[in-house]
Every structure is written in C-alpha cells, then in structure tokens.
Amino acid sequence: MPDLNLSGVLLLDLCANHCLSITNTMLEHKDVHKCTWHKEHPRSRSMHSCLLLFFLSDIDECQRTTGICGSNSNCENTDGSYICTCLTGFSVTDPTLPPGTSNGCTDTDECLANICGQYGSCINNIGSYVCDCNEGFHIQSDATPVCQDNDECLTSSICGPDSICTNTPGAYTCGCRPGYAPTDQSKEPIPENGMVTCVYWEAGEAEGGQNGETMRWSKEGCWVAYSQKNYTVCSCSHLSTFALIMQIGEWLNRICVIIGLFFLALAILTFLLCSWNPKINNTARLHLCLNLAFSQLLLLWNDKYTDNKLACTVMAGLLHFFIVASFVWMLLEALQLHLLVRRLSQVKVIQRDGLPRPLLYLIGYGVPFVIVGVSALIYSDGYGRTKANVCWLSEERNFKWALTGPVIAILALNCILFGATLWSLRPTLANIKSDISQSKDTKLILFKILAQFVILGCTWILGLYQTNLFFQVVFIVLNSQQGTFLYIVHCVLNKEVDSLYQCFLTFFSHTICSSAPRDPEKDKRKRIDVFFIREKKRFKLNVVK
Incomplete structure (x- = not known):
C-alpha cells in the first residue's frame, strides 16, 4: 500500500483498483481539522470498499x-x-x-518591588534591571540578585595573628584575643581632611617598547568600602596585593599655596616698584610671577565650582591658559638672560637689552591663547569636571596633551637655551680671571638660569609621575613654592634689591637711597655731609632769630 507525501498532504490509497465517486464527509475535532473522504463502490462482479483518508497541513x-x-x-x-x-x-x-x-x-519596572534589597539601588532598563550594591556589599548570584554583605572575616589573615575579626554590615572590625594587645601603638587617626585611596600592586609592560615589566600602584577595580578615623576597609574586584594610600592633600595644598602667594606678591611688588638695573628688562619675570599667581589662586578655589558646569569649564580653560602662559614667560625670561649674556662683555653703554615689550606681550599671551583656542575647537568638552572632582582637562581622547605637549616643547627649548648660554659664556669666562666682580656676576647669572629651569621645569616633571604619596607631597610643596623660589633667586640674592630693601628699612633715619650697589665709605661720607648741612641750616635760623 503506497504512501504518497505531496506538499504536506498525506495521502493513503487503500484501493488497488480504480474507485468511483461516492459521498464526502467532513469531521471536526477541537482545533484539529480532519477531512475524511469515505467512498464505497461496487466493482464489477465483486464488492470492494475503498477508503481514501488524507490530512490537510496546519497554517503557521x-x-x-x-x-x-x-x-x-x-x-x-x-x-x-x-x-x-x-x-x-x-x-x-x-x-x-x-x-x-x-x-x-x-x-x-522590577525596581518597584525593591528587588535589590536595602543595601543596593535598582536601575531599571528596558526589559531588565541592574542592581548597584553599596560599598561593602555584593550580588551573590544572578538568580537572586540581592545585595548581600561582604564577609571580610572569611579572609583569615585580614586582622593578623591572635586577633578577632567581627563582621559588620559593609565593613568589619579587628580586635585582639584576651591577653594580647596591638603590636603597633604608633598609628594615628586619619585627619578629618585626609583622603584615602585603595590601590593594588600592578604589573605592566615597560614603556617605550623596552623588555621587562614595571610595577606601580593602581586603583583600577579598587574602592573604599568603609572609612573612619581609626580604620579603613578596601574592596577590590580582583585578587591582588592591595594597600591603602592616604593623601593629606587639601590642607597641605592650601597652606603651601598661601605661603607661595605671599612671596609671589612680594616679588611682583619688587618688580613693579624697583628698577634697579637699567640694562635688564624685568617684563618677562614680572609677568611670569603674575601668571603663576593667577594659576595658584585658581588652584586654591578649583574644587568650589565643580557643581556649576559653566563656571567649571571657564575655570579649567583659564587655568590651562595661565599655566601655559607661565611656561612661555619662563622661556622668554631665559631668552632675555641669554641675550644679556651674549652682550655681557661688549655693551659699555647703559641700555636695556633683549626683546621689546610689545613683542614680549605678543609672544607671552598670544601663544597660550592660540593653544587654548585650538584645544577648545578640537574638543570643546575637554574642559570641565573630571573624575577627581576638580575643574581641569579631561582624560578622554588624550586631551591632557594640550598641556603636556607645550610643556615638553618649552622645557626642551629651555635646555637648548641653557646650552647656548654656556657656549656664549666661554670667552667671558676665559677673560674674567683677573676681574673678580665680573666673575661673581657671571656665576650668578648662570645660577639664576639653572635655578629657574629646575624650579619651573622639573617641578612639573614630578607632577607627571605621582605614583606614590612621597612624589605627591613633593609635587604639592615644590609647585606651590615656585613664587618663593623666584623671590629668593631674583630678589633676595640680588645685591641691588638688597640695597633698596636696606634703604626702605632705614628711610626714616634720613638715609639716602640709591639704586646702585652700596659703598659703606661713600654712605658714611654722605651721612656726615647731610648732618653738617642740617646743622648749618639750624644755626642760620638761630642767628636770624
């Protein structure tokens, strides 16, 4: 009995001979439709029953x-x-x-049912949700996404030997067993303004394609689970050696910046009020101090405007401008000193060496304006609030090169100028063995060039390598005291300024001030002459009376 499968229709032919037509019957049972075609026909000479049954296929x-x-x-x-x-x-x-x-x-909205528990927050998405657990809590399984406490005491060595670990919601406490006392009694509470950071010891590839690995502290995947003045709990999403770095940044930075601003103000007043050497143009060092002062003031109040997007963006742009301008004026100051050294043994007539003031202003403020303007056009969102909660340059799209690039270029030019200055001083150094005073002046100029490069350049180099607390503290101190160092180099160690300071301090004693170096014998004779002139006038008045 053949089976024919044609287009989903199962046809069972039960008749061996040709069947003639008879009746049709349609049967229906629930959702299944069956069509039964029952036929009966008497054959010639014999009666046969022919049954033809077929099922129609379902529609999808x-x-x-x-x-x-x-x-x-x-x-x-x-x-x-x-x-x-x-x-x-x-x-x-x-x-x-x-x-x-x-x-x-x-x-x-699964979040309506408080599905994450009391120690987490629920974030509803289209067709799903995400549980964000509080610090010190985690999701144990995806099947039951409820935030549960991290039992830090499961780590047997977390409190050390002979100690008792007590787990608390989101944290833990350590205590000693009866008969034991803490071994380190020198620990001090964390200051109220102290900021703690959880880090781990990360191995990375050496920079510059060099072979080997470099080790550094990294805070990737680590966070502060709980912190109070007596202890801090760190949590990391990976297994590694981790530690705690305490940054006493805010109060230390404010104190150092205030001290630096005080000496910057003294230096600015000195450069404005005193013109002790007609051969030296003080424009570069004056505007160097001004830009440093403005940048320090902005750094002092930087974290106060993070909530205002527009104010934070403007502050970040201004801070970028003043810092770049400081480096440009540092370069111009080095160029001025280089031009002075080149003419040290040639110029005999009193005149001001160096570039004219309009050109200095154009370079000193035009270059930073172009750098900041181009940076803002390329990536306007690069200025604003950062992950560190300060108004500064964004870390995305390598935008920090808007500052790092110009700084590296200016430091390289400073090195070139320093080498050129030393080269220009060769004949001068060869001819000053008999002139002790000129030798001292030349050495002082070299010291100023080198000191200024170290103060302004190397300080920012340290800022690029803040890998631990030591370098962070050193950077904070040196960067904030740039004005103090400039005041010492250009004012305290300057004999003309020293003479003017002595003049101001003794002004009420009728001392005659001079911008030239002081000669004790000459000053003594002048004081005697002034005394006799004053007494002579008094004698004449008495005679007239």
Whole structure:
C-alpha cells in the first residue's frame, strides 16, 4: 500500500483498483481539522470498499502574519492556532486579555518591588534591571540578585595573628584575643581632611617598547568600602596585593599655596616698584610671577565650582591658559638672560637689552591663547569636571596633551637655551680671571638660569609621575613654592634689591637711597655731609632769630 507525501498532504490509497465517486464527509475535532473522504463502490462482479483518508497541513500564523502578537512578545504556533506570550521583563497591558496588537507588552519596572534589597539601588532598563550594591556589599548570584554583605572575616589573615575579626554590615572590625594587645601603638587617626585611596600592586609592560615589566600602584577595580578615623576597609574586584594610600592633600595644598602667594606678591611688588638695573628688562619675570599667581589662586578655589558646569569649564580653560602662559614667560625670561649674556662683555653703554615689550606681550599671551583656542575647537568638552572632582582637562581622547605637549616643547627649548648660554659664556669666562666682580656676576647669572629651569621645569616633571604619596607631597610643596623660589633667586640674592630693601628699612633715619650697589665709605661720607648741612641750616635760623 503506497504512501504518497505531496506538499504536506498525506495521502493513503487503500484501493488497488480504480474507485468511483461516492459521498464526502467532513469531521471536526477541537482545533484539529480532519477531512475524511469515505467512498464505497461496487466493482464489477465483486464488492470492494475503498477508503481514501488524507490530512490537510496546519497554517503557521506566526510566520504568515508579522507582528501578530504585537511588540516585545513571542508567537508560538499550534495545530490550527497560535499562542502569544510577553518577553522576559515585559508584561501585558491588560492582564485580563491575551497579548496581541491591541493589547501589547510593556516594560516591567522590577525596581518597584525593591528587588535589590536595602543595601543596593535598582536601575531599571528596558526589559531588565541592574542592581548597584553599596560599598561593602555584593550580588551573590544572578538568580537572586540581592545585595548581600561582604564577609571580610572569611579572609583569615585580614586582622593578623591572635586577633578577632567581627563582621559588620559593609565593613568589619579587628580586635585582639584576651591577653594580647596591638603590636603597633604608633598609628594615628586619619585627619578629618585626609583622603584615602585603595590601590593594588600592578604589573605592566615597560614603556617605550623596552623588555621587562614595571610595577606601580593602581586603583583600577579598587574602592573604599568603609572609612573612619581609626580604620579603613578596601574592596577590590580582583585578587591582588592591595594597600591603602592616604593623601593629606587639601590642607597641605592650601597652606603651601598661601605661603607661595605671599612671596609671589612680594616679588611682583619688587618688580613693579624697583628698577634697579637699567640694562635688564624685568617684563618677562614680572609677568611670569603674575601668571603663576593667577594659576595658584585658581588652584586654591578649583574644587568650589565643580557643581556649576559653566563656571567649571571657564575655570579649567583659564587655568590651562595661565599655566601655559607661565611656561612661555619662563622661556622668554631665559631668552632675555641669554641675550644679556651674549652682550655681557661688549655693551659699555647703559641700555636695556633683549626683546621689546610689545613683542614680549605678543609672544607671552598670544601663544597660550592660540593653544587654548585650538584645544577648545578640537574638543570643546575637554574642559570641565573630571573624575577627581576638580575643574581641569579631561582624560578622554588624550586631551591632557594640550598641556603636556607645550610643556615638553618649552622645557626642551629651555635646555637648548641653557646650552647656548654656556657656549656664549666661554670667552667671558676665559677673560674674567683677573676681574673678580665680573666673575661673581657671571656665576650668578648662570645660577639664576639653572635655578629657574629646575624650579619651573622639573617641578612639573614630578607632577607627571605621582605614583606614590612621597612624589605627591613633593609635587604639592615644590609647585606651590615656585613664587618663593623666584623671590629668593631674583630678589633676595640680588645685591641691588638688597640695597633698596636696606634703604626702605632705614628711610626714616634720613638715609639716602640709591639704586646702585652700596659703598659703606661713600654712605658714611654722605651721612656726615647731610648732618653738617642740617646743622648749618639750624644755626642760620638761630642767628636770624
């Protein structure tokens, strides 16, 4: 009895001979439609029963009609019908009706049921949700995403030997067993303004394509779980050796910046009020101090405007401008000293050497303006609030090269100028063995060039390598005291300024001030002459009376 399978229709031919037509009967049972064609026909000479039974195939409504169940739903085909169900994370709009185009599936807000627990916050997404646990808590499994406490005491060595660890919600405490006392009694509480950072010892590839590895402290994947003045709990999302770095940054930075601003103000007043050498143009060092003072003032109040987006963006741009301007004026000061050294043994007539003031202003403020303007055009969102909660340059898209690039270029030019200055001093150094005073002046100029380069240049180099607390503290101190160092180099160690200071201090004693170096014998004779002139006038007045 052959079986024929034609286009999904199962045809069973039960008749060996040709069957003639008879009756048709349609039977229906629930969702399954069956068509039975029952035929009976008497053959010639013998009666035979012929039965022809065939089943028609089901129509797949899910494939035939797109979107038959509506959005965010699944369609399941059945024999003669179909079933609609909502996707995971979605529910039907009207629960009393089945899903469909008129009764679609919408997102279920799982956060309404406080699904993450009391130690976490729920973030609802389209079709799902995310639990963000508080510090010191974690999600144990995806099946039950409830934030649970981290039992730090499971780490047996966390409190050390002969100690007792007590787990608390989000933290833990350490105590000694009876009969034991803490071995280190020199620990001090964390200051109120102290900032703690959890870090771990990270191995990375050496820079510059060199072989080997470099080790450094990294805070990637680590956070402060709990902190108070007596102890701090660190949590890391990876297994590694980690430690705690305490940054006493805020109060130390403020004290150092205030001291540096005081000496910057003294230096600015000195450069404005005193013109002790007509051969030297003080424009570069004056504006160097001014830009340093403005940048220090902005750094002092930098964290006060992080909540105001516009103010924070403007402050970051101004800070970038003043810092770049400080380096440009440092370069101009080095150029001025270089030009002075070149003419040290040639110029006999009193005149001001160096570049004219309009050109100095154009370079000193034009170059920083162009750098900041181009940086803002390339990446306008690069100025503003950073992850460190300060108004500064963004770390995205390597935007910090807007400062690092010009700084490196200026430091390189300073090195070239320093070498050129030494080269220009060769004939001068060869001819000053008999002139002791000129030798002292030349050495003082060299000292000023080198000291200024170290003070302004190397300080910012340290800022690029703040890998531990020591370098951070050194950078804070040296960077904030740039004005103090400039005041010492250009004012305290300057004999003309020293003479003027002595003149101001003894002004009420009728001392005659001079901008030239002081000669004790000459000053003594002048004081005697002034005394006799004053007494002579007094004698004449008495005679007249």
